[in-house]
């Protein structure tokens with residue numbers, strides 16, 4: 001079987017699950033991952049007979065895609081701010097909106113123009129602290145997560161990308177002590193109420209870690225309130241909290257931070273939706 005024939009069979013098998021344009025991109029990502037052939041080599045070698053090993057590997061990945069497994073988990077990697085991160089089912093796949101949050105922090109730190117101490121709460125793959133460290137090498141950065149397996153992945157990413165980060169395994173909802181005072185505490189915490197899971201894509205709902213996504217319907221802002229409380233104790237003077245948030249929680253979050261004694265502002269993502277929040281303690 002040639003690559004051309006394999007791709008045709010792939011398209012037919014997955015036609016009911018994916019748009020045709022998406023299928024072309026998935027095929028070429030998968031094929032490059034399996035064979036190491038870039039797009040040009042794939043075109044040049046489209047009629048070459050493939051080995052049984054390659055065909056089996058490709059078919060296995062095709063089955064996983066049919067079941068809804070995200071391509072990033074199949075190939076074990078994702079891209080964040082131009083760098084490659086190892087990912088697996090213990091970590092959230094880094095999202096473009098989180099890149100916008102990191103951009104905001106880098107913008108803020110550049111204006112402050114001094115080495116800052118920064119903590120990322122709910123670090124997952126480590127994409128936030130690693131990307132900040134790569135952009136601001138003089139900052140001291142720590143990443144915290146409840147999940148041991150997520151932290152293992154984060155550590156591996158930090159090593160691969162040569163970023164020096166301190167890691168902590170903690171349940172932030174039951175933490176009363178942090179080892180430092182911070183200039184910035186950042187978090188992209190779980191914020192999706194469980195009741196919304198019915199409308200979510202299979203790829204997210206069944207494959208990404210639910211501990212990374214969901215919060216109890218009865219208290220969807222619990223992580224924000226907890227981190228705001230810790231911020232009162234562990235933010236340095238003029239310290240800042242930065243958060244990613246659910247697009248329709250803006251109003252509720254502004255009220256929450258106001259009531260807890262913070263000035264807060266929202267920022268919109270590239271689609272114009274409220275997606276980020278910055279807060280500092282009122283003096």
Ligand SMILES: C[S@@+](CC[C@H](N)C(=O)[O-])C[C@H]1O[C@@H](n2cnc3c(N)ncnc32)[C@H](O)[C@@H]1O
Nearest residue numbers: 094122123124145146147171172188189190212
């Ligand atoms: C939405 S994910 C964010 C991952 C990563 N920061 C990113 O932006 O891609 C939330 C993270 O919070 C972690 N988490 C969930 N509950 C936690 C808790 N109680 N304490 C600390 N971390 C928690 C999850 O393991 C997950 O890695």
